[in-house]
Amino acid sequence: xxxxxxxxxxxxxxxxxxxxxxxxxxxxxxxxxxxxxxxxxxxxxxxxxxxxxxxxxxxxxxxxxxxxxxxxxxxxxxxxxxxxxxxxxxxxxxxxxxxxxxxxxxxxxxxxxxxxxxxxxxxxxxxxxxxxxxxxxxxxxxxxxxxxxxxxxxxxxxxxxxxxxxxxxxxxxxxxxxxxxxxxxxxxxxxxxxxxxxxxxxxxxxxxxxxxxxxxxxxxxxxxxxxxxxxxxxxxxxxxxxxxxxxxxxxxxxxxxxxxxxxxxxxxxxxxx
Amino acid sequence: xxxxxxxxxxxxxxxxxxxxxxxxxxxxxxxxxxxxxxxxxxxxxxxxxxxxxxxxxxxxxxxxxxxxxxxxxxxxxxxxxxxxxxxxxxxxxxxxxxxxxxxxxxxxxxxxxxxxxxxxxxxxxxxxxxxxxxxxxxxxxxxxxxxxxxxxxxxxxxxxxxxxxxxxxxxxxxxxxxxxxxxxxxxxxxxxxxxxxxxxxxxxxxxxxxxxxxxxxxxxxxxxxxxxxxxxxxxxxxxxxxxxxxxxxxxxxxxxxxxxxxxxxxxxxxxxxxxxxxxxxxxxxxxxxxxxxxxxxxxxxxxxxxxxx
Numbered sequence: 001x002x003x004x005x006x007x008x009x010x011x012x013x014x015x016x017x018x019x020x021x022x023x024x025x026x027x028x029x030x031x032x033x034x035x036x037x038x039x040x041x042x043x044x045x046x047x048x049x050x051x052x053x054x055x056x057x058x059x060x061x062x063x064x065x066x067x068x069x070x071x072x073x074x075x076x077x078x079x080x081x082x083x084x085x086x087x088x089x090x091x092x093x094x095x096x097x098x099x100x101x102x103x104x105x106x107x108x109x110x111x112x113x114x115x116x117x118x119x120x121x122x123x124x125x126x127x128x129x130x131x132x133x134x135x136x137x138x139x140x141x142x143x144x145x146x147x148x149x150x151x152x153x154x155x156x157x158x159x160x161x162x163x164x165x166x167x168x169x170x171x172x173x174x175x176x177x178x179x180x181x182x183x184x185x186x187x188x189x190x191x192x193x194x195x196x197x198x199x200x201x202x203x204x205x206x207x208x209x210x211x212x213x214x215x216x217x218x219x220x221x222x223x224x225x226x227x228x229x230x231x232x233x234x235x236x237x238x239x240x241x242x243x244x245x246x247x248x249x250x251x252x253x254x255x256x257x258x259x260x261x262x263x264x265x266x267x268x269x270x271x272x273x
Numbered sequence: 274x275x276x277x278x279x280x281x282x283x284x285x286x287x288x289x290x291x292x293x294x295x296x297x298x299x300x301x302x303x304x305x306x307x308x309x310x311x312x313x314x315x316x317x318x319x320x321x322x323x324x325x326x327x328x329x330x331x332x333x334x335x336x337x338x339x340x341x342x343x344x345x346x347x348x349x350x351x352x353x354x355x356x357x358x359x360x361x362x363x364x365x366x367x368x369x370x371x372x373x374x375x376x377x378x379x380x381x382x383x384x385x386x387x388x389x390x391x392x393x394x395x396x397x398x399x400x401x402x403x404x405x406x407x408x409x410x411x412x413x414x415x416x417x418x419x420x421x422x423x424x425x426x427x428x429x430x431x432x433x434x435x436x437x438x439x440x441x442x443x444x445x446x447x448x449x450x451x452x453x454x455x456x457x458x459x460x461x462x463x464x465x466x467x468x469x470x471x472x473x474x475x476x477x478x479x480x481x482x483x484x485x486x487x488x489x490x491x492x493x494x495x496x497x498x499x500x501x502x503x504x505x506x507x508x509x510x511x512x513x514x515x516x517x518x519x520x521x522x523x524x525x526x527x528x529x530x531x532x533x534x535x536x537x538x539x540x541x542x543x544x545x546x547x548x549x550x551x552x553x554x555x556x557x558x559x560x561x562x563x564x565x566x567x568x569x570x571x572x573x574x575x576x577x578x579x580x581x582x
Contacts (some may be wrong), residue, residue, distance in 0.1 A: 062343075109370045116341050116372070120365040126331045127366060130338015133323060137299070138342070157362070160331035168323070 001224055007050070008216045014084070015045040015216075019245045020272045021080035021093060027265030029097040032105070035255040037077035039180040039213070039240040040147060046219040047145060047176070048081045056086040059112045065142050066115055066131045070124020071149035071178070072106040073257070079103050079111070087113035122155025124148065125175060129165050132173040132233075143227070146175045151183030154192050159204070162233075166205030171230040174223070175206075178213065180242040182253050201235050213238025246271055275443045278415030280436035281379045285310025287422040288347060289317045298426065299339050301325055301348040303332040308438075309349040309379045329354040333362035333376070340372035345426055348374060352381035352394035352435055360400055368404045368431045375425045377434040382521035383549065383566055384471060384559035385438050393554040399526025401433045402499055408432040408452070409498040413473035414443045417496060420450040428452070437521070439559050441471055444494070453497045455505035461489035464577045465509035465516045469495050469528050472519035472547070472568065479573035490577055501531045503539065510540035515580030517545045519573055524548035545576035 018041050026032035044067075048054075053065045069078050076096065083090045088102070088111075095101035102111050106119030116127050128146035135142050152158065165173055177197075185191050194200070201208045207229040211218040219238070226234035242256070243249030246268040249260075260268055292298050292314055304327045306312040315322035325332040329350050336348040348355075355363070355378040367374045381394045401409055410425070410432065412418040418436065425432045448456045458473070459480050468476040473494045480490040491513055493505055509516050516536065518529040524546040536542050549566055563569050 116337060116366065117370050118365075120361055123330075123334050123362055123366050126334020126362075127338040127341070129331075130335040130340070131342055132338070133335065134299075134339045134342030134344055137320065137344075157328075157330040157334065160326075160328035161334065164325055164328065164331055164335065167326075 001221055003217055003220050011046055011050060011216045014049055015042050016245070016272055018045050018077065018080045018084065020269055021084070022076045023246070023260065023265055023268045023272065025076050025080065025093045025096045026259045027262065028094060029259060031097060031259050032076050033073040033257045034076070034249060034260065035182070035242040035253070036071060036074040036149060036178060036180065038244045038246065038249065039242045040074055040077055040178045041244065042214050042216060043176050043178065043219055043238055044077055044081055044147065046216060046223070048085055050220055051223045052145070053142065056113070059087060063140055063142050066128070066144040068116060068124050068128045068131070068144070068146045069107055069118055070146050071121065071152050072118035074147070075107045078107060082111070082113040085113070121149070121152040122157040125158050125161035125165070128173060128175070129161050129170065132165070132170040133168060135172050136170070143172045143174060146173070148175055148177045150177060150179045150181065150188055150194060153177070153194065162201065162204040162206065165233040169231050170233045173233040174226040175233065175235040177235055177237045178240050179237055180240040182242045182251070182256065184253070184256050186253055198237055201237070205232060207232045207234040208237060209234060210237045211239070213240035214244060275445055277440040277442050279440050280412055280415060280418040281308070281310045283415045283418040284377060284422055284436060285313035287419050288314040291423065291426045292318050292321065295345065295426065297343065297345050299323070299344045299346050301332055301336050301346065303327060303329050303350045303354070305350050311347070311349045329359040330362045333359040334366050336374045337366040337370065337372050340374045341370070346374045347377055349377045349379065351392065352378035352397045353392055356394060356397035356400045363401070364404055368407050371406070371430055373429055375432045375434065377422070377436070379436045380438045381435045382437050382470065383554045383562045384521060386559045386562060387556050389556040390553040395522050395549045395554065397435060398498055398520070398522050398528065399530065402526060402531065406430065407499060409435070410452070411435045411469040411496055411498060413470060413494050413496060414441050416443060417447070417450065421496070424452055435470065437471055442474055444473060444477070447494070453500045453502055455502040456494040456496065457491065458494055459490065459492040461491035462513055463488045463490060464580050465491040465493060465513040466519060466573060466577065467493045467495050467506070467509065467516055467528065467532055468519040469498065470521055472521055475568065475570045475573055476519050478570035479577065482570060482574050483577055488577070488581060495528060498528055498531055501535060503535050506532050506535040507540045510536050510542035515543040515545065517547060517573055517576045517580065519547040519568070521568060522548055524550055543580055545580055547573055547576055
């Protein structure tokens with residue numbers, strides 16, 4: 001399936017805009033996680049602006065597709081996408097991590113568009129599985145999506161959920177794995193190797209789709225392939241670059257959880273202009 | 274001799290009764306459905322029952338996801354796993370999100386018996402009591418289990434229900450059941466005994482022994498540990514010489530902790546704690562263990578005497 005160039009261009013521009021919002025937000029807040037937010041940006045931009053069935057004006061619409069950000073520390077990306085979709089005012093992004101803000105340091109259930117809070121790594125796939133089972137039970141045709149981090153899937157609970165999602169034949173469930181190759185302490189391959197990664201998910205009974213997580217056309221195609229698979233849960237294993245879009249952040253593990261300084265923020269915004 | 278029932282049998286039956294009336298009820302278990310009796314619901318409503326396998330963290334997470342889609346979810350396993358293995362999941366997925374999940378655990382307390390320390394949950398109340406707005410309830414007998422499960426199904430939000438493994442005698446003539454309202458089972462002005470779960474029966478037996486010595490003990494069934502009935506505790510503190518708190522749980526952080534907190538803030542009074550003291554359990558029959566760990570009516574009598582001196 002090929003997608004019109006115009007659509008691809010628009011999504012690329014949208015992703016660029018989202019990246020700028022992430023940088024502004026985290027720089028202003030003085031803390032947060034830019035690296036993983038930027039590596040997942042293309043994936044979640046495509047999800048929200050080309051794939052997800054939702055009504056921002058009715059966040060609790062029962063037939064909405066559900067998205068859950070299991071790697072909750074990348075919520076600046078989610079907040080930017082939610083604001084850009086119209087769940088709340090873009091101005092609200094100024095309040096990231098501030099006392100009393102609806103935009104907490106990790107996703108909070110009070111934020112419009114957030115279904116369930118997250119932040120404690122490893123729990124999100126189970127939550128998404130619960131949503132998937134509810135959809136099947138109620139014979140609703142919504143789909144559920146879950147963003148996982150590569151470091152995160154070192155948590156055992158992920159594999160408990162992986163086993164169960166395949167057992168219950170959750171074709172309406174699609175996990176998106178941001179495989180940027182870095183965790184807080186360094187390279188995934190050196191800290192706790194995940195390979196053979198696709199083989200692991202296949203062995204757990206998942207429909208496994210491997211893509212370049214920065215190629216819009218591949219991302220859209222992967223969502224389509226996941227949707228076509230009715231009898232198995234799908235996982236999109238997306239090869240990404242941590243800090244993507246900002247030259248001095250790319251593959252720099254220091255920016256996993258460090259805010260840019262004012263000067264760095266400015267420099268980053270210039271690159272993303 | 275009053276009828277003896279297993280709380281978990283009543284739980285299984287009540288789930289089926291509720292499931293018939295309420296199509297939004299979904300039940301989950303983690304490979305212990307035979308022991309927790311959720312199997313009864315599973316047989317009656319297979320499409321609304323999910324066995325998650327030996328995976329308690331996933332059990333709680335899936336329960337949360339279902340609840341986020343407007344299901345009333347009952348998730349069951351043994352107390353030791355619900356509170357220990359899955360505590361972070363309960364905290365972050367269920368309670369923080371105020372999701373409508375009822376964690377109904379069986380095999381709590383030392384009277385699990387021969388399985389020994391690894392399976393004797395004597396810390397669960399303490400572990401859950403620190404979670405904001407979580408409701409914690411401990412039935413003292415079969416009929417009260419029914420009351421609690423019915424109430425939990427209608428209550429919106431996270432609830433923990435603690436049940437034991439063994440048969441327990443029914444306590445007759447209890448006042449009307451109401452969440453968060455302690456039941457005075459026996460009036461008395463000399464000393465108060467506040468108990469929960471299987472210890473309520475021992476508390477009543479202790480009060481019977483004391484009555485023979487012309488000492489009148491007030492016996493209070495604190496079936497709701499959280500939110501706790503502050504007034505009932507203050508009344509005990511002000512109207513009697515002291516309080517003996519009895520629980521099949523560590524003496525720290527559980528019912529005694531809750532009672533002590535209220536008393537020290539609002540009505541200081543001497544308190545004696547009957548419970549497990551700074552050690553693990555071990556294998557044995559329930560009766561042997563109750564003796565060994567000083568949880569008998571005799572132990573309660575002795576604690577009361579200390580307070581009345």
